[in-house]
Amino acid sequence: MTNKLYDTSLSLLTDLYQVTMAYGYWKTKTAEKEAVFNLYFRKNPFNGGFTIACGLANVIGYIDNFGFSKKDLRYLKTLVGNDGKPLFEEAFIDYLANLKLTCDIEAIPEGTVVFPNEPLVRVRGPILQCQLLETPLLNLINFESLIATKAARLRLVVENDTLLEFGLRRAQGVDGGMTASRAAYIGGCDATSNVLAGKLYDIPVGGTHAHSWVMSFTDEQQAFDAYADVLPNNVTLLVDTYDSLQGVRHAIETGHRLKQRGYKLAGIRLDSGDLAYLSIEARKLLDAAGFEDTAIVASNDLDETIISSLRQQGAKINVWGVGTKLVTAFDQPALGGVYKLAALRRERSSQPDEDGALAWEYKMKLSEQAIKISTPGIQQVRRFSDERGFIADMIYDSERMDGSISKAITMIDPLDFTKRRRFDANQDFDDLLIPVFRLGKRVYEIPDIHSVRAKVQTQLAKLHPGVKRFVNPHTYPVGLEKGLHELKTKLILSLREGQTQV
Numbered sequence: 001m002t003n004k005l006y007d008t009s010l011s012l013l014t015d016l017y018q019v020t021m022a023y024g025y026w027k028t029k030t031a032e033k034e035a036v037f038n039l040y041f042r043k044n045p046f047n048g049g050f051t052i053a054c055g056l057a058n059v060i061g062y063i064d065n066f067g068f069s070k071k072d073l074r075y076l077k078t079l080v081g082n083d084g085k086p087l088f089e090e091a092f093i094d095y096l097a098n099l100k101l102t103c104d105i106e107a108i109p110e111g112t113v114v115f116p117n118e119p120l121v122r123v124r125g126p127i128l129q130c131q132l133l134e135t136p137l138l139n140l141i142n143f144e145s146l147i148a149t150k151a152a153r154l155r156l157v158v159e160n161d162t163l164l165e166f167g168l169r170r171a172q173g174v175d176g177g178m179t180a181s182r183a184a185y186i187g188g189c190d191a192t193s194n195v196l197a198g199k200l201y202d203i204p205v206g207g208t209h210a211h212s213w214v215m216s217f218t219d220e221q222q223a224f225d226a227y228a229d230v231l232p233n234n235v236t237l238l239v240d241t242y243d244s245l246q247g248v249r250h251a252i253e254t255g256h257r258l259k260q261r262g263y264k265l266a267g268i269r270l271d272s273g274d275l276a277y278l279s280i281e282a283r284k285l286l287d288a289a290g291f292e293d294t295a296i297v298a299s300n301d302l303d304e305t306i307i308s309s310l311r312q313q314g315a316k317i318n319v320w321g322v323g324t325k326l327v328t329a330f331d332q333p334a335l336g337g338v339y340k341l342a343a344l345r346r347e348r349s350s351q352p353d354e355d356g357a358l359a360w361e362y363k364m365k366l367s368e369q370a371i372k373i374s375t376p377g378i379q380q381v382r383r384f385s386d387e388r389g390f391i392a393d394m395i396y397d398s399e400r401m402d403g404s405i406s407k408a409i410t411m412i413d414p415l416d417f418t419k420r421r422r423f424d425a426n427q428d429f430d431d432l433l434i435p436v437f438r439l440g441k442r443v444y445e446i447p448d449i450h451s452v453r454a455k456v457q458t459q460l461a462k463l464h465p466g467v468k469r470f471v472n473p474h475t476y477p478v479g480l481e482k483g484l485h486e487l488k489t490k491l492i493l494s495l496r497e498g499q500t501q502v
């Protein structure tokens with residue numbers, strides 16, 4: 001299912017500098033020059049050891065609907081430069097009016113566990129088009145991957161308990177709420193309180209009731225009984241409006257009445273105070289009254305650290321409602337994904353270079369910080385695994401390495417060239433990037449959201465526990481294929497010597 005919020009063209013959802021550069025490419029007659037860009041991030045969020053790729057369905061929705069409308073073009077015509085004259089000439093506006101995307105796009109499917117420096121999306125096509133896609137692709141992938149990762153971390157701590165996403169009211173605007181609900185479900189939540197997300201994305205919806213319901217009656221018992229009368233098949237009662245344990249006793253009273261009518265008290269919710277103590281005491285009261293199956297829901301500024309602590313304290317909570325800290329990715333509000341030019345097709349007249357790279361001029365960005373030096377190439381990620389799970393990922397240039405499984409391959413740690421690993425020809429592997437668009441035509445069917453969610457769990461099960469630990473996680477090995485490493489080193493040296501290409 002695509003994201004129906006984007007069933008309209010959002011082609012102006014880009015930074016102005018992408019449009020001014022597009023104009024520059026058009027004006028200098030380089031618009032059609034074939035380029036390759038890679039989208040990747042440099043550091044796992046939340047000081048964690050992994051990231052969940054998410055947002056591709058929305059990228060597809062965006063690209064499927066790409067195209068400048070008459071209104072978009074009219075707006076672009078109104079933009080002026082410092083001298084008050086139009087920024088763009090009419091002929092460029094006409095060019096945009098007829099612009100159809102013809103890019104090839106490969107991507108790592110949603111729900112895949114990914115690591116720093118791996119291309120999540122690779123765009124190849126006319127440089128003008130690649131450029132226009134930079135900002136929307138980053139916007140769509142960064143946030144959803146961040147939230148899916150947060151939800152996956154929460155799922156790791158709650159284990160088999162129920163995890164509910166309650167964030168809409170505290171989310172960063174409408175879209176922040178909608179895409180967060182989607183990504184949170186993919187990452188491991190069981191349901192959302194967000195009804196529109198339920199409808200648009202086929203996510204289960206659920207929830208309890210608010211304090212206002214209790215406050216609107218003269219006493220709590222009356223409020224609980226009335227709620228049970230109205231929705232006898234959906235009774236989870238919020239017990240902390242006045243006194244939580246007294247509230248549990250009132251809920252039990254209501255539960256007895258429900259039982260007589262053939263219904264059950266599904267749960268109680270605690271939303272303040274010491275959730276460990278209160279849940280343990282509430283459990284005792286419920287069990288003693290014969291409500292062993294009644295769930296204890298907890299909410300109140302929860303995150304993975306507090307949940308982990310509560311579980312260690314022996315809290316008797318089996319449903320966790322998490323809002324603000326999930327949908328706003330409270331402790332790290334952005335994933336720093338970037339989109340970098342990695343290759344340009346050579347002019348036909350160029351001579352092949354000594355590496356035999358006939359077609360491409362490799363590009364990279366230098367930086368004083370090693371982590372910020374981009375990797376050139378038409379990148380693919382090869383994930384090696386065995387029966388116990390994932391072993392290591394190797395980034396390679398799909399045009400240079402023939403991709404054959406008949407050869408042993410050497411992988412080099414990009415931060416320590418002396419660290420090498422050799423994989424022999426019969427090592428199991430998967431190449432993670434798969435074709436999504438070919439010459440602008442979609443060649444990929446978006447999987448249903450439930451299978452993407454299930455995939456996250458099967459992926460995490462293949463990851464070593466050390467990589468999943470929250471405190472000082474083990475770094476999962478991601479290296480460069482030897483040839484790509486050598487190419488990168490050579491390019492760095494030549495750039496440092498003042499040349500511009502290999």
Ligand SMILES: Nc1ncnc2c1ncn2[C@@H]1O[C@H](COP(=O)(O)OP(=O)(O)OP(=O)(O)O)[C@@H](O)[C@H]1O
Nearest residue numbers: 271272273274275276277299300301302306309310
């Ligand atoms: N046993 C516990 N261990 C660790 N953290 C807890 C525990 N119980 C509750 N918390 C967390 O402590 C934080 C603050 O709770 P605190 O008691 O200060 O506020 P509150 O109970 O909501 O108070 P108020 O009634 O003013 O809303 C919340 O994030 C809550 O999830």
Ligand SMILES: O=P(O)(O)OC[C@H]1O[C@H](OP(=O)(O)OP(=O)(O)O)[C@H](O)[C@@H]1O
Nearest residue numbers: 166210211271299300301302322323324
């Ligand atoms: O704490 P969060 O993780 O963000 O989870 C969502 C919170 O939103 C609600 O509070 P609110 O005070 O808005 O309304 P209420 O009357 O239903 O408690 C709910 O009770 C949770 O505490």
Ligand SMILES: O=C(O)c1cccnc1
Nearest residue numbers: 166193206207208209321
């Ligand atoms: O259903 C709930 O309990 C709920 C929904 C939204 C926010 N907080 C709680």
